[in-house]
Amino acid sequence: MNPLPQRAREVGGQVAARHADAVDRDARFPAEAFAALADARLLGAMVPRDFGGEGATLADIAAVCHELAQHCPSTGMIYAMHQIQVACLVQHGQQSAWHRTLLERLAAEQLLLASATTEAGIGGDVRSSSCAVEASGGRFRLEKNASVISYGEAADGILVTARRTPDSPASDQVIVAVLKDDCRLEPTIGWDTLGMRGTCSMGYRLTAEAGTEQILPLPYADISARTMLPATHILWASMWLGIATDAVGRARAFVRSEARKKPGSTPPGALRLAEATTLLNQMRAGIVGAVRQYEEALDDADRLTSMGFAVAMNTLKVGAAQTLVRIVEQALLVCGLNGYRNDSEYSVARHLRDAHSAPLMISNDRILGNTANLLLVHKDTMGLFG
Amino acid sequence: MRATAWTALGNEAAEEAVSMDTTIREILADSGWLAVDVATLSVEDDLYAAGLTSHGSVNLMLALEERFDIEFPEQLLRRRTFESIAAIREAVSSLRAGIAGA
Numbered sequence: 361m362n363p364l365p366q367r368a369r370e371v372g373g374q375v376a377a378r379h380a381d382a383v384d385r386d387a388r389f390p391a392e393a394f395a396a397l398a399d400a401r402l403l404g405a406m407v408p409r410d411f412g413g414e415g416a417t418l419a420d421i422a423a424v425c426h427e428l429a430q431h432c433p434s435t436g437m438i439y440a441m442h443q444i445q446v447a448c449l450v451q452h453g454q455q456s457a458w459h460r461t462l463l464e465r466l467a468a469e470q471l472l473l474a475s476a477t478t479e480a481g482i483g484g485d486v487r488s489s490s491c492a493v494e495a496s497g498g499r500f501r502l503e504k505n506a507s508v509i510s511y512g513e514a515a516d517g518i519l520v521t522a523r524r525t526p527d528s529p530a531s532d533q534v535i536v537a538v539l540k541d542d543c544r545l546e547p548t549i550g551w552d553t554l555g556m557r558g559t560c561s562m563g564y565r566l567t568a569e570a571g572t573e574q575i576l577p578l579p580y581a582d583i584s585a586r587t588m589l590p591a592t593h594i595l596w597a598s599m600w601l602g603i604a605t606d607a608v609g610r611a612r613a614f615v616r617s618e619a620r621k622k623p624g625s626t627p628p629g630a631l632r633l634a635e636a637t638t639l640l641n642q643m644r645a646g647i648v649g650a651v652r653q654y655e656e657a658l659d660d661a662d663r664l665t666s667m668g669f670a671v672a673m674n675t676l677k678v679g680a681a682q683t684l685v686r687i688v689e690q691a692l693l694v695c696g697l698n699g700y701r702n703d704s705e706y707s708v709a710r711h712l713r714d715a716h717s718a719p720l721m722i723s724n725d726r727i728l729g730n731t732a733n734l735l736l737v738h739k740d741t742m743g744l745f746g
Numbered sequence: 747m748r749a750t751a752w753t754a755l756g757n758e759a760a761e762e763a764v765s766m767d768t769t770i771r772e773i774l775a776d777s778g779w780l781a782v783d784v785a786t787l788s789v790e791d792d793l794y795a796a797g798l799t800s801h802g803s804v805n806l807m808l809a810l811e812e813r814f815d816i817e818f819p820e821q822l823l824r825r826r827t828f829e830s831i832a833a834i835r836e837a838v839s840s841l842r843a844g845i846a847g848a
Contacts, residue, residue, distance in 0.1 A: 487799065529781035529797030581794055585825065667823040670800075730801070737807045739820045 364420050367400040368427035376432035383434050383558035384710055387551060389514045390558050393428075393435040398470035402439075406446050411460065412467035418447060418591060419651050422598035429602025430609075433714040434558025436602055438511050440595035441559075445473035445519045447591040448535065448576070452583050458573040462517070462537060473537075474515035476506040476566055480548075484726060487584065488530040492523035495572050502536065502568045505548070510561040512545050520566065521580055533580035536570070543568035555713030586664040590654045592722070593673045597647045597680035600718050604643060604687040607711040608636050611694035614706045629694035636690035643683045650676040653746060667738045674731045681718035688715040766835050773809045774831075777802070789832040794825070803828045810834065816841040 361367070376393040383390045397403055406421055407413025421443045429436030446466060453459030465471055477486040491504040502522050509518065517539045524534050549563030576583060611633050618627035653672055657663035688711045692699045698706040767789055774784045774793075781797025798806070806828060811817055816838060818827070827837045 524795075528795070531781075531797055531799045532795045579794070581800075581825070662824050662826065665825040666820070668820060733801055733804050737804055737811075737818060737823060739823075741820045 361401065361414075364402065364405060364414075364416060365423050365427055367402055368424040371396045371400050371402065372428045372431035372435075376428055376435040380432035380435075380710075383432060384555075385557075387553070387557035387560065389511055389560050390432055390435045390438065391514070393432060394438070394472065394514070397435075397439065398472075401470060403442065403470040403472060404446070404467035406443060406450055407463050407467040408450065408454075411463040413463070418594060418654060421447075422594055422647070422651060425595050425599040426602040426605070429599040430606040432558070433599065433603050433710075434556055436599040437556060437559050437596075440592075440599045441475065441510055442473050443595055444588060444591045445475055445517075448519065448583055448587050449473075449537070451587045452576055452578045453537075456573065456577055458571070459537065459576065469516075471516040472511070472514060474509055474512050474518045476504055476509045476512075476518050476520040476564075478507045480505040480507045480563070482530075484723060486521065486722070487533070487581070489521050489523045489533050490530065492526040492528065493534060493536065493572075493575065494526055498572055500536075500570060500572050500575070502538075502566075504566045504568075505563075506566050507549065507563045508561045509545070509564050509566065510559045512562065512564055513560070516540055518543065518566070520568065524579075531581070534575050535580045535583055536568075536575045538568040538570050538574065542570040542574075554716060555710065556717040582661070582665065585670065586661060589670065590650075590664070590673050593677040593680075594647065594650055594654060596718075596721065597643075597650070597676055600680050600684040600715070601640075601643055601647060603711050603714055604640055604684050607688045607691035607708045607715075608633070608640050610699070610706050610708055610711075611636060611691040614695045614698060629696075632690050632694045636687050636694065639683050639687045639690070643680055643687070646676055646679055646683075656746060667734050668740070668742070671731055671734050671738055674727045674734075677722070678719075678724045678727050678731075681721075681724055684715045684718050688712050763835060763839075766838060767831055769813060770810070770831050770834050770838075773806065773813060777805065777809065779803075779806060787831065789835070790830050793828065793830055798828070800825075806834075810838060814838050814842060 371393060375396040376390060379390060379392045402424060405414045405416040409415045425436050425440045428439055449459055449463055453463060478484060479490055481490055482488050491502060494501045504520060517537055519535055519537050521533050521535050524532050544567045545564040547562055547564055551560050551562045615627050615629050615633050650672060657669055663669055688708055691708045692712060695706040695708060698704045699708045701707055702709050771784050774780055779798055779802035787796060807818055822837055828834055
């Protein structure tokens with residue numbers, strides 16, 4: 361098999377790119393891209409070799425997200441969200457027989473996983489649940505009014521958060537893997553949005569009945585801090601970098617075509633292109649730094665659950681989301697009306713619409729508020745290289 | 747003689763632990779960060795299962811720093827340090843011992 365980034369480039373350039381406009385226009389799941397990703401065995405790549413996967417690292421997967429998002433951001437985002445669930449199973453499911461079998465199936469059947477972490481009435485705080493696991497005789501029942509389950513209908517399984525028992529406080533959560541046959545989804549809210557239209561992030565009332573062995577053994581608080589939080593922020597930021605990279609690429613192509621028309625004079629947009637490139641490099645450096653911090657902390661639960669690590673991942677997300685919007689705005693100014701048009705080869709209209717989702721997905725304001733709270737006690741003791 | 751001295755020291759340490767547990771319980775009871783009555787918890791019970799959130803744990807830390815005149819170093823700012831009354835006591839004791847020895 362070819363290396364991961366090469367396979368991602370092929371799927372992105374040859375399949376995802378071809379259907380990106382239709383996916384955006386019709387707000388539909390990028391089915392062609394995901395069939396191609398499964399064929400290229402990119403969905404189960406992070407599963408360890410012992411379970412039939414390739415043992416790809418989070419950095420490998422981040423590179424795939426970056427590649428896919430340059431062609432179809434909805435494909436990149438769905439891929440990122442799927443891999444966040446896979447990462448949780450790889451890191452925290454290997455001690456449990458049921459989840460080991462699921463890991464094998466992820467690799468063999470290239471299953472697609474979604475997540476149901478947000479809940480109506482909770483206000484976007486994924487570290488609180490109102491619904492609870494109701495267990496009896498080795499089986500459990502769970503009913504969740506999930507305000508968002510992205511690509512829920514296309515997924516083969518969903519990782520759902522809930523209170524550990526009906527008597528548990530809102531913050532004492534578990535996460536449980538339910539398969540398509542274990543659950544019923546009734547749509548409650550549609551998905552007709554400005555951008556990221558292909559993620560089909562609709563609301564559902566989810567009802568699941570399954571075996572208690574499907575509950576991941578570690579508390580969700582730990583899974584969240586050690587894996588879900590860093591994987592989310594790293595993969596989302598990498599995917600956003602893909603959008604920014606393509607927008608800057610279009611701005612560069614525009615400036616170059618202007619320069620060719622009048623050799624000897626630098627086009628006015630060239631300076632802004634240089635500014636956008638500066639931001640792009642800052643964004644990339646932030647992601648590379650965060651990936652390095654994650655890899656250094658990976659085998660050390662204490663480091664992963666430390667405040668310093670949470671602050672680092674939070675600031676990665678907020679910074680990457682803000683920078684993405686600024687980069688695409690700069691690219692639009694460079695390309696002018698050609699960038700504003702939907703039908704020009706220099707169009708960054710979809711980039712702009714997609715980019716504006718970044719500060720809203722786990723609201724930057726919520727994350728800044730959380731970080732501000734941590735800074736009341738956190739001390740920055742890091743040297744230049746960690 | 748030696749045995750007696752050890753026993754005496756042991757009692758003193760045990761008394762200090764009990765008094766510190768009481769203070770920690772007072773802070774937890776006053777704060778409203780837990781979803782259950784702190785009196786129902788043993789020193790080993792998981793405070794996160796009792797409703798302590800990460801937001802609550804930051805405020806708990808600030809209250810402990812104020813009450814015991816200590817400052818938690820970065821390496822102690824992690825989930826496990828505040829997971830039970832016993833874990834908090836251990837962290838606070840080690841910091842106070844450090845201060846005394848300085």
